[in-house]
Structures are given as C-alpha cells and as structure tokens.
Amino acid sequence: MNAEMGEWVKYLILASSLAVLVISFGIGVWAQKKVTSPEAFFGGAKIFGPLTVGLATMAAVGSAFAVVGVPGLVYSTGNTILLFMFAAPGFVFGYLVIGKKVRAMAEIGTVASLGDLADLRFNGHRGIKLILSLMLFIGCAMYLSAQVEACAKLFENLFEWNKLVISVVIFAILIAYTVLSGEIGGILTQAFQGFVIVLAGLIFTVAFFTVTGGFEPVLAAISDSRGGAADLDPAAMTAWGSLPGVYAFAWVMLPTLGIMCQPQVLTRIMMLRNPRELPKLSLYAVSTNVITGMMVMAIGYCAIFLAANGLVEIDHPDKAVFKVADYLGLVAQLFVYPAVLAAALSTSSLFLSLAGNIVSRDLPGSFGITIDPVRQVTVSRIAMSVMGIAAIGFASASGDMVAILGTYGFGTLAAATFPIFIIGLLWKGATSRGVMTGMLAALLATVSGVTVELLNRFGHTDFAWPGGVPWYVFVMATAILVSIAASLLTTRDLLDRRVEMAMDL
Amino acid sequence: MKNGRTDTLLIIVSGLLWLAMVGLAAAGHWFAGLFALLALLLVYGVLGSSHKGQFDLKLVAFPSLVWIVMWAAAFWVGNHYAELYAGREPDFTVFGFHPSFAAIVVLFWIVPTLLMGFGFEAVKDRWLSQERWDEFLRRAHDTDDGNDGEDRS
Numbered sequence: 050m051n052a053e054m055g056e057w058v059k060y061l062i063l064a065s066s067l068a069v070l071v072i073s074f075g076i077g078v079w080a081q082k083k084v085t086s087p088e089a090f091f092g093g094a095k096i097f098g099p100l101t102v103g104l105a106t107m108a109a110v111g112s113a114f115a116v117v118g119v120p121g122l123v124y125s126t127g128n129t130i131l132l133f134m135f136a137a138p139g140f141v142f143g144y145l146v147i148g149k150k151v152r153a154m155a156e157i158g159t160v161a162s163l164g165d166l167a168d169l170r171f172n173g174h175r176g177i178k179l180i181l182s183l184m185l186f187i188g189c190a191m192y193l194s195a196q197v198e199a200c201a202k203l204f205e206n207l208f209e210w211n212k213l214v215i216s217v218v219i220f221a222i223l224i225a226y227t228v229l230s231g232e233i234g235g236i237l238t239q240a241f242q243g244f245v246i247v248l249a250g251l252i253f254t255v256a257f258f259t260v261t262g263g264f265e266p267v268l269a270a271i272s273d274s275r276g277g278a279a280d281l282d283p284a285a286m287t288a289w290g291s292l293p294g295v296y297a298f299a300w301v302m303l304p305t306l307g308i309m310c311q312p313q314v315l316t317r318i319m320m321l322r323n324p325r326e327l328p329k330l331s332l333y334a335v336s337t338n339v340i341t342g343m344m345v346m347a348i349g350y351c352a353i354f355l356a357a358n359g360l361v362e363i364d365h366p367d368k369a370v371f372k373v374a375d376y377l378g379l380v381a382q383l384f385v386y387p388a389v390l391a392a393a394l395s396t397s398s399l400f401l402s403l404a405g406n407i408v409s410r411d412l413p414g415s416f417g418i419t420i421d422p423v424r425q426v427t428v429s430r431i432a433m434s435v436m437g438i439a440a441i442g443f444a445s446a447s448g449d450m451v452a453i454l455g456t457y458g459f460g461t462l463a464a465a466t467f468p469i470f471i472i473g474l475l476w477k478g479a480t481s482r483g484v485m486t487g488m489l490a491a492l493l494a495t496v497s498g499v500t501v502e503l504l505n506r507f508g509h510t511d512f513a514w515p516g517g518v519p520w521y522v523f524v525m526a527t528a529i530l531v532s533i534a535a536s537l538l539t540t541r542d543l544l545d546r547r548v549e550m551a552m553d554l
Numbered sequence: 555m556k557n558g559r560t561d562t563l564l565i566i567v568s569g570l571l572w573l574a575m576v577g578l579a580a581a582g583h584w585f586a587g588l589f590a591l592l593a594l595l596l597v598y599g600v601l602g603s604s605h606k607g608q609f610d611l612k613l614v615a616f617p618s619l620v621w622i623v624m625w626a627a628a629f630w631v632g633n634h635y636a637e638l639y640a641g642r643e644p645d646f647t648v649f650g651f652h653p654s655f656a657a658i659v660v661l662f663w664i665v666p667t668l669l670m671g672f673g674f675e676a677v678k679d680r681w682l683s684q685e686r687w688d689e690f691l692r693r694a695h696d697t698d699d700g701n702d703g704e705d706r707s
Binding site for chain 1 (some may be wrong): 561562565566567568569572573575576579580581582584585587588591594595597599602604605606607617618621625629631632633635636639640641643647649650651652654655657658659662663664666667669670671672673674675678681684686688690691693694
C-alpha cells in the first residue's frame with residue numbers, strides 16, 4: 050500500500066477512475082438505442098466518422114499494454130519497446146495497402162465479424178472459419194489477461210485490494226455495458242476512452258519536462274554513478290535499448306506488419322461511413338498514437354530519472370507508471386489512473402465483443418449451424434461473460450508482465466489474420482485450401498509456442514528459440530509461408546465476381 | 555506496370571523475404587533482418603497499389619517508398635552511433651537524446667509519421683477517387699441483381 054499518499058487523495062483518484070467507468074457505462078446504455086439490428090450489435094453498422102473511428106482504434110490498439118507495460122519496460126530495459134510504440138507509420142501503411150479492399154468487402158455482403166469477411170473471401174470455407182475462431186479466441190484470452198493484470202496493478206497500488214476482487218468488479222461493469230450495446234457502444238466508449246488517454250498523454254508530457262528539465266538530464270542521470278547505484282544500464286538509452294538486439298528486430302517487425310491485420314484495425318475499417326475518409330481516420334489514429342507514444346516515453350524516462358536520483362523506488366516495472374504519477378502529485382494522478390483504466394477498458398470491450406462474435410456466429414457457422422440472429426445476441430452476451438471470467442483466471446495463472454502478455458496476444462492475432470486478410474486480399478491466388486493449411490500450421494505453432502513458454506516458466510525445460518527471436522515471430526512466418534506454398538500447389542478458387550471487384554479496387 | 559502473373563511472382567518474393575528476414579534474425583543477424591523487412595514492406599506496398607490489373611508505382615513511390623528510405627536511414631544512423639558509443643557516454647546529444655536514439659525519434663517516428671499521415675491525405679484521390687468508389691458500388695449492386703455491370707470477356 051502506498052503509505053505516503055493521504056486517504057482522501059486515494060479516494061479522489063478512485064472517484065476519477067470510477068468516473069471513467071460510469072461515463073463508459075452511460076455511453077453504453079445510451080448507445081443501446083442505436084442497436085437497430087443484430088448485425089449492428091455485432092459490428093455491421095457503417096455509420097461512424099473518421100474522428101470516432103480513429104480515436105476508438107487508437108484506444109483499442111493502445112491498451113493497458115501501452116500505458117502500463119511499455120513505461121515499465123522503458124524503465125527496466127530502455128528504448129527497445131519504444132520501437133514498438135513508434136511504428137505509427139505502419140498504421141497508415143496498413144490503411145493504404147488493404148483499407149479500401151476491406152471496406153469494399155463490407156459493401157458486398159453482410160459483414161459484421163472477421164468470420165463473415167473470411168467467408169466472403171474464401172467462399173464460406175468452414176475450416177478457415179473454425180481455425181480463425183480458435184486462434185482469435187486464444188489471442189483474445191492473452192490480450193484480455195493483459196488488461197486484467199493492468200487493472201489489478203492499478204488498484205493494488207492504491208488500496209492493496211485483492212487482485213481477484215478488483216478484476217471481477219471492473220470486468221462486471223465492463224461486461225454489463227458491452228453486452229447492452231455490443232460493438233456500437235464499444236466503438237463510442239472506446240472513442241471516449243481514447244480521448245481520456247490523449248488528455249493524460251498531454252498532461253504527462255508537460256509534467257515530464259517540468260520535473261526532469263528535458264531528455265538530457267535523464268541521459269546524464271543514467272550514464273553517471275547515479276544510474277549504476279540504482280542498477281540502471283546506460284545502454285538503455287541507445288537506439289536499441291539494453292535488451293538483446295533481436296528484440297529490437299521483433300518489436301519493429303511485429304507492429305509494422307501486424308498492425309494492418311489486427312482485429313482492432315480491421316473491424317473498425319468496416320464501421321467507417323465512407324472509405325474515402327480512411328486517410329483522415331489514419332491521421333487521427335496516428336496523431337493520437339504519437340501523443341500516447343510521447344506519454345509512455347515520458348513516464349518511462351521520468352521513472353529512470355526519479356529512480357537514479359533516489360526519489361522513488363520501483364520494485365516491479367509494471368508499477369513504474371503509478372510510482373511516477375504518485376511522485377508528480379494530484380493532477381497527474383487524477384489523469385493517469387483513469388487513463389490506465391480507459392486503456393484497459395477500451396481493449397477489453399473490443400476483445401469481449403470479438404469473443405462474443407466468435408462463439409455466437411463464427412464458431413457455429415464453421416460447423417454449419419445457423420443460430421437465429423436474435424438468439425445470437427443472447428449467446429454472444431453469455432460468451433462475453435464467460436470470456437471475461439476466463440481472462441481473469443488466465444491472468445492469475447500466468448503471472449506474466451503486462452507488456453509481455455500484450456505482445457503474445459498481438460503476435461497470435463497477427464498469425465491468425467495475416468494469411469486470410471492480407472495475403473488473401475492482396476493475392477487472388479491465395480486458395481482456401483492453401484490458407485486453411487497455413488492456418489492449421491499457425492494453430493499448431495501457437496499451441497507449441499505457448500506450451501514451450503509455459504514449460505520454460507515452470508522450469509521443466511530451458512529451451513531457447515533460435516537467435517532469441519520471440520516465438521510468435523516464428524508462428525507468423527510459419528502461417529504465411531505455409532499459406533503461400535500450399536496455395537501455389539493447389540488449384541485456384543473460383544472467386545465471386547464482387548469479391549474480385551473489391552480486390553481490384 | 556501490368557499485373558498478370560506479377561502478383562503471384564511478388565507473393566513468392568514476399569515469402570522468400572519472410573524466410574530471409576526471420577532466418578537472418580534467428581541466425582543472429584537481426585540488423586540485416588530489419589532491412590529484409592523494409593524490402594518486404596515495399597513488396598506489400600506494390601501489391602496494395604494494384605487496381606484492375608495494374609500496379610500504380612507513383613502511389614508506391616510517394617509516400618510509402620520515401621517512408622521506407624527514411625526507416626533505412628534511421629536504422630543505419632541509429633546503429634552507427636549505438637556501436638560508436640557502446641559502453642560509454644556519447645560526446646554529444648541531439649535534443650537531449652543519445653545520438654543513436656535521436657535518429658530513431660526523428661527518422662523512424664516523428665517525420666515518417668507526419669509524412670505518411672499527410673502524404674496519404676495528399677494522394678487520396680489517386681488512391682480511391684469518388685468516381686471509382688461510386689463505380690464499384692454500382693457494379694457490385696448490378697452484380698447482386700444478376701448483371702455484373704461489365705463485359706468479362
């Protein structure tokens with residue numbers, strides 16, 4: 050428990066964090082009236098402008114991984130993880146390369162989920178839909194667990210409340226507003242939460258310069274004897290940070306190639322009113338992403354400066370953001386704590402909706418079972434609740450750092466979606482049997498990767514991946530290479546004329 | 555540039571680049587792997603510029619190629635100064651940053667983000683004009699009605 054902090058300050062911070070929850074809940078209830086059909090509930094409404102979608106996309110991509118995990122890694126290992134945060138041009142590149150094709154697909158059929166999109170491109174291939182659903186489900190569990198971890202750390206730092214109780218309370222409110230309004234409420238609450246993150250980002254950036262005097266004093270503090278005394282490595286401040294160089298490679302590659310196929314990006318493109326607004330959307334998304342990047346760099350650097358000067362003690366990297374906020378005082382605390390909550394909620398609501406879509410629409414569809422659209426909504430609501438509980442369990446069991454869980458989820462989702470939506474939409478020669486084979490390889494590789502990581506964690510093996518490359522990079526490469534090779538070896542599918550038109554756009 | 559079988563060729567090249575990129579990193583040559591990534595981005599950029607069987611290389615040249623060149627410069631300069639000042643304090647800073655990280659801030663993050671963001675807006679009509687979108691909608695709906703709106707021969 051943070052003993053130095055007065056009780057009234059803690060309750061004020063709690064109130065500001067709860068305000069984010071209450072406003073999000075209010076938006077969710079209000080958005081319920083916009084849910085005019087089951088398709089709209091699941092994400093098939095093309096009614097939003099670029100600012101709403103841009104803010105929502107940034108918030109959903111950013112997540113607690115960015116606000117808690119990244120500053121923690123900046124503090125402990127330096128600039129390496131900032132390469133992940135700074136890959137914003139990859140965002141725009143993704144929209145440029147596949148944005149209009151994805152949006153066009155949403156015009157030629159009922160597209161409310163990624164499964165629907167895969168159905169259109171691959172002529173309703175059930176195997177692809179099944180494996181996509183399973184992979185997305187695994188990725189959702191990892192991503193949601195990272196958000197649970199972040200929320201638990203947030204309130205643990207304030208009140209020493211039980212981690213499980215905190216997670217259950219926050220997720221109960223989140224599930225309540227997500228099940229009410231589905232993706233419509235999801236995108237609107239995410240836009241609001243994105244705004245909270247941006248506001249906190251601006252405040253934190255100003256606070257950083259006020260406290261440290263700029264970047265030079267941080268570099269000086271870590272480079273001289275103060276840094277050594279605080280057990281900080283000066284190599285952290287170089288381009289590649291203090292982690293092995295291969296992490297720099299992985300954390301440039303992963304967002305640059307992975308961002309364009311993340312569910313947070315793909316599903317939001319489909320909800321944009323007009324595809325010609327995609328450039329504006331990308332401007333809003335990257336400019337707010339840059340502010341988030343500045344914020345996490347400022348927090349991480351502030352943590353280094355304060356620790357080197359003996360002004361704070363940080364016993365776990367994920368607590369860096371809270372320790373820094375507590376040092377900066379009430380104004381920073383009143384914005385940073387809600388920002389962490391907003392980041393966790395925005396991503397969680399998206400992945401809960403995604404999990405609901407998978408269980409109520411995509412998974413039954415892959416077995417040839419059609420559920421009545423109204424019942425789908427009920428099934429989806431039950432699935433979201435179950436997924437929330439499962440994520441809490443996964444977070445408790447894994448005990449991993451927020452950032453690491455986040456990158457696991459990012460990698461798994463990219464491996465699931467890249468062959469279908471990037472290779473599939475860029476190349477008419479990507480066959481359903483080829484992509485199905487690639488997806489199967491990705492699923493096996495993911496299960497193997499997670500198993501090896503768990504065995505390593507519990508000391509049953511000491512397996513090291515070649516070159517120290519993170520396992521999810523191999524999973525992505527396997528999925529893509531097998532998809533291409535198998536497509537070349539199988540005969541081309543006869544594409545729907547409208548799908549060809551969308552791919553030719 | 556005509557599409558034809560070129561898209562299949564480019565996809566094969568992309569597969570080989572994936573293999574090279576991950577293989578290099580796994581063999582300990584992660585820095586070379588970063589340059590393989592840039593080549594891979596270029597291939598996807600070309601594939602993404604395809605419209606009715608033709609690649610629009612002007613759209614690839616700006617803003618994507620300019621961005622890729624900037625990233626190459628960021629990697630090279632960043633690595634140069636990281637190696638030059640390895641294990642010691644740098645002789646100078648840029649905006650208060652270690653010179654190797656300053657290259658990342660300027661050439662990897664801020665300038666390319668502005669370039670791509672505003673560059674995309676600048677080439678919006680070339681990327682997807684209102685006429686092209688309207689034509690797509692018309693033909694897609696014609697096809698719904700059983701007429702594909704275009705002679706396929």
